[in-house]
Amino acid sequence: MSMLSEVLKIDRFAVTAEFAPPKGTDMDHMRVCVRLAKGRIHAANVTDFQSAVMRISSLTACKVVMDEGVEPVIQITGRDRNRIAIQGELLSAGVLGIKNLLAVTGDHPKMGDHPNAMPVYDLDSVGILQVATTFMSGRDLEGNSLNGRIEFFPGAAVSPTRQTMMPQIMKMRKKITAGARFFQTQAVFDLDLLREFRRLTTPFDVPVLAGIVLLKSAGMARFMNRAIPGVEIPEGIIARMDRFVGKERMNEGIRLAGEMIRTIRDENLADGVHIMAIGAEERLGQILDEAGL
Amino acid sequence: MIITEQKSGEDLFALLGSARRVVLLGCSECATICKTGGTEQLLEFEKKLKTRGLEVSARCVLNPACNAQVVKKALKGIREELAGADAIVSFSCGDGTQTVAKLVGQMEHTFHIPVYPGNDTLFLGETTRAGEYVEACRACGRCELGWTGGICPVTCCAKGLLNGPCGGAKGRQCEVNADEECVWLRICDRLAAIGQLDNLLEIRPPRDYLKNVHPRRHVLESRRSADRLKEARAKEGQDAK
Numbered sequence: 112m113s114m115l116s117e118v119l120k121i122d123r124f125a126v127t128a129e130f131a132p133p134k135g136t137d138m139d140h141m142r143v144c145v146r147l148a149k150g151r152i153h154a155a156n157v158t159d160f161q162s163a164v165m166r167i168s169s170l171t172a173c174k175v176v177m178d179e180g181v182e183p184v185i186q187i188t189g190r191d192r193n194r195i196a197i198q199g200e201l202l203s204a205g206v207l208g209i210k211n212l213l214a215v216t217g218d219h220p221k222m223g224d225h226p227n228a229m230p231v232y233d234l235d236s237v238g239i240l241q242v243a244t245t246f247m248s249g250r251d252l253e254g255n256s257l258n259g260r261i262e263f264f265p266g267a268a269v270s271p272t273r274q275t276m277m278p279q280i281m282k283m284r285k286k287i288t289a290g291a292r293f294f295q296t297q298a299v300f301d302l303d304l305l306r307e308f309r310r311l312t313t314p315f316d317v318p319v320l321a322g323i324v325l326l327k328s329a330g331m332a333r334f335m336n337r338a339i340p341g342v343e344i345p346e347g348i349i350a351r352m353d354r355f356v357g358k359e360r361m362n363e364g365i366r367l368a369g370e371m372i373r374t375i376r377d378e379n380l381a382d383g384v385h386i387m388a389i390g391a392e393e394r395l396g397q398i399l400d401e402a403g404l
Numbered sequence: 405m406i407i408t409e410q411k412s413g414e415d416l417f418a419l420l421g422s423a424r425r426v427v428l429l430g431c432s433e434c435a436t437i438c439k440t441g442g443t444e445q446l447l448e449f450e451k452k453l454k455t456r457g458l459e460v461s462a463r464c465v466l467n468p469a470c471n472a473q474v475v476k477k478a479l480k481g482i483r484e485e486l487a488g489a490d491a492i493v494s495f496s497c498g499d500g501t502q503t504v505a506k507l508v509g510q511m512e513h514t515f516h517i518p519v520y521p522g523n524d525t526l527f528l529g530e531t532t533r534a535g536e537y538v539e540a541c542r543a544c545g546r547c548e549l550g551w552t553g554g555i556c557p558v559t560c561c562a563k564g565l566l567n568g569p570c571g572g573a574k575g576r577q578c579e580v581n582a583d584e585e586c587v588w589l590r591i592c593d594r595l596a597a598i599g600q601l602d603n604l605l606e607i608r609p610p611r612d613y614l615k616n617v618h619p620r621r622h623v624l625e626s627r628r629s630a631d632r633l634k635e636a637r638a639k640e641g642q643d644a645k
């Protein structure tokens with residue numbers, strides 16, 4: 112049984128955190144970070160060639176996460192594999208006992224370190240969710256029967272932005288129809304936007320974990336606004352980060368993340384949070400302390 | 405229209421290798437509009453060849469290069485010029501160049517001559533203003549325009565998505581190509597305007613790549629029945645014997 116699904120079922124405030132597998136075979140740092148997070152998060156998302164950068168696959172890194180005693184969420188994008196490879200990857204996840212799945216479309220190869228690579232997108236996030244759903248009924252996408260049972264807790268991503276709210280919500284409804292049972296949002300910094308999103312999506316009755324990114328400087332915020340798909344950081348937050356220098360910038364980022372998590376929980380703006388520390392995973396504990404979790 | 409771009413002089417000279425005498429072929433249709441295979445461009449390339457000491461034995465703009473009958477006739481028309489040529493450069497789209505290459509390989513007076521492409525074939529598109537072309541159709545084999553408000557997501561979404569936006573848009577701009585608006589936002593607006601927004605709620609299945617097994621071939625029903633008739637007649641003739 113997936114612990115994440117259990118936690119969400121009993122309406123406990125869920126906490127997940129994101130871990131990016133390393134580039135190269137040395138897993139030591141990732142192991143240390145996962146160990147530090149153990150007992151403080153309900154599940155660890157393992158990204159799938161995050162930002163279209165070639166590295167260790169999500170499946171292998173999920174196994175490492177499990178070995179450290181933490182429940183993984185395997186992320187699968189449609190960017191690099193066709194429907195045969197995606198289904199094979201999910202069957203393999205089933206063999207390892209991985210239950211949580213996050214289906215995402217995936218950043219375009221152009222954004223990554225192999226920009227000349229072929230973009231696949233044979234299945235989109237909706238198609239990947241359909242794979243999980245048909246697998247649970249014992250069949251593959253073509254209706255062929257599978258031997259052995261497989262159980263998933265499938266989820267998907269959603270990017271609430273002001274300009275794309277309506278189409279995002281329509282796609283969210285499709286993802287629910289295709290089998291999504293939880294959502295994790297892209298980084299949110301604008302709590303008014305999150306309030307609006309909560310109001311619009313409450314009727315769907317599917318838990319949503321709000322994405323929290325640890326800001327390390329005003330420069331990082333500006334970079335994210337410019338370069339990271341689906342992220343919009345309000346000027347006020349950038350100005351707040353701008354007041355700090357040196358080590359204090361990171362500390363302020365941790366305070367900011369902690370404050371946001373508190374507000375989200377206190378005002379019930381989401382059913383949990385999904386923390387993306389992006390390269391500072393060892394700070395996860397501090398963020399959770401700050402949030403009082 | 406098929407959009408083409410001329411290969412660089414460097415690439416073309418590399419293809420030509422040690423050839424001394426060259427025949428230049430253009431195309432009167434798409435390649436002329438794209439300024440890659442009209443008379444003007446052939447003359448320009450001829451000038452470049454001459455400065456390198458190469459000789460152009462004939463120049464001909466095919467009307468058009470993708471019509472086998474037309475090409476055959478044209479090749480016969482320059483039979484003498486072709487006799488002493490070491491290479492042919494075809495300034496049309498890839499289709500036209502293959503039509504030329506195939507016929508050159510079939511005709512006795514030309515089969516020994518190599519044919520090189522003068523252009524890179526880019527995409528199927530339309531002219532937005534003079535000198536600017538935009539891709540409009542990927543010839544995907546199952547046209548989706550009927551439910552998308554006439555806007556093609558297969559071509560205009562950088563990821564070719566059929567189930568709505570990827571979530572990466574910056575403001576209204578595409579995550580992959582900041583110069584383009586996210587096509588899914590355009591589709592939403594258009595569907596709202598024609599009262600068909602609900603089209604977006606229907607889950608679209610993955611594309612059927614069996615329709616894209618290359619090379620694709622399309623035979624009209626009239627062609628098929630003519631073939632059947634011919635076969636039946638041939639069989640009747642045999643039976644009569």
Ligand code: SF4
Pocket residue numbers: 540541542543544545546547548549556557558559
């Ligand atoms: S859906 Fe797009 S690519 Fe496919 S045939 Fe229609 S216009 Fe062309």
Ligand code: SF4
Pocket residue numbers: 560561562563564565568569570571572573577578579580581585586587588589
């Ligand atoms: S931003 Fe829009 S057009 Fe660009 S890849 Fe995503 S869905 Fe397609």
